[in-house]
Amino acid sequence: MAIEKKIDKNNELLDSSETEINQAVLESQTENKKNEVEHNYQHGYEILHDLAQKAFTLSTSEETSTIKPEINNLEKEAKELSTETKEKIEQESSESAIEHLPNYNPESAEAKLVELFPASEKIQKRFNEKISPEMKEAIAIVCGQVFNKGKYPYTLIGSNCYIPHTEHSEKIPDDLDVIFGIKDLGIDLKDIVEEKNPDGEKNISRVTKYTDGAYAELVKLQEQGIIKDLGVEELRKFGHEKNGCVKIRCLIKTANEWKEMEAFAQNMNDEVINQGKNKNGIINLGVEKQRLEVIDANGVKVNIGSEKTAEELYLKNTINEFGLYNLNGWENKGAVSAKALQRIFNIINLDSQRFEDSIDQMIENIGQIDPPTEESKIAQKTLKNLWDQFKTLPTEGPGLVKHLMEVNQIEIDTDNPRERKILSTEKAVDIITTETKKDMADIFDRYQELEKKYQEYLNDPEKSPEKNQATIEIIDQEIQTLLSIGSKYKKYLNNTNSADKNDFCVYAAMPQLRNQFILPVITRLANNRKNLEKI
């Protein structure tokens, strides 16, 4: 929140050094700005109207041919005025949207690539209605007392940004995500040291020195007991080399519970330019021009991504995740996370998306990445393969989403068909991703255990037919378990109706489980079984 000079009833300055956080002053100033913008707009409109009238009169007169250049000049003048008025309005609107950022540097390269504007009533209303009171409290604390003090753009991302931009969703955000510029962090990366945990198993990061910035503000909040478990971690690209970005994690105290926050200090324009790459707009959102909206959370003004930003963010996440996912193999030994599918669904579910076209649209958008990267190419190919494969499935099935809703006895209480479709898909995606994720983890664990037993037996100097048979039996048991998991998903596939694009998000979770887990593990177990038979 902005810090304002205290004024008396006559608008006279009482004490230039005395300051306080004054919401009434802010509101009054915002109202003045609004009036000013309206006045400018009205003024511009009147001039344009007048010019248009003159142009019309001239164009209908008999002397049109002789005065054509004059008409052209008037037209040019009208366009210039129109542009000027538009720019003025945008500038005024933008100025009133940064009042909650007292240290913001609008002249910075990053700020020039980011446009801040007040959230519409619709977005504010949804935020008020759909975000829990505890989450609003946590957002107000951390944005008001930490991120609003930054010099560079920041924004709330994740579900708190997604939810206000979608009409139908029952998701309740349980954590909050922020991205901000690394220059606002207040830690030199060399002052983050990795140490072994006392138990020696895990590395922990410790900050040895810090200056003013987001981290220092969080330390203050921790000292006051407002947050706890503050930690930082340098991030790595796909788990390998460090990439100059830092994640801060903490828990924020609210009236009833602790809310988890993850804030990502991102590379900024300078860092990206120094790497010889194209300019970067805001911190990591990765597009050249970002629009952020300013919403009110418990009286504190907070930046959240616009719908376009949310879409691009999800799209980029999807690219990164699918870049690791190879339908026919295990390139990079990567695996698509459940969140990738939820993100596809989130993109589809945004307000301005047309459900019917959104998957084709998404595949096309990935192809428009400039310049294309290896990851974006793999992501596009993978998604297209999945989509093409999905389209070959029968069109007469009852529908996988419908099937999962029935099996899990979930009823959606609405008469609105679009709402029903979105809410049921949302649930079905949650169900299938939870299920496949668990199956993958279980298959992995059981396989490791089995492989260990198999190797132990091979190395056992006292082999016996009984021990051999016992090892074969546990292999047989696992083969049958894997076949039964396979059958379960086959049933799901039989229920899929490819005429219903709704089913795609759910379907997309399944090929990986079969191709990367079930089939290779069965092959390995059959191999081991044969080897045991020879002994």
Added chain:
Amino acid sequence: MNLNTNQNSVAMKTNEDGNKTTTPPITPEEHEQDKKNLPKADFIKQLMLSGTPPEEAEELADEIYGKA
């Protein structure tokens, strides 16, 4: 739309999430080697010995080794 993909911080978050996702236990190279070590007919035989019905074993073998 002109996405700039220079940044990898979203990827980092992806990575954070990705780490929670189970990695396939067997690599593609290992899987190919397993297939070489165990011809299709042997695979079917082992599966049947493990209690799998013949049709199911053959169907699975077709899926893994191809129909040829």
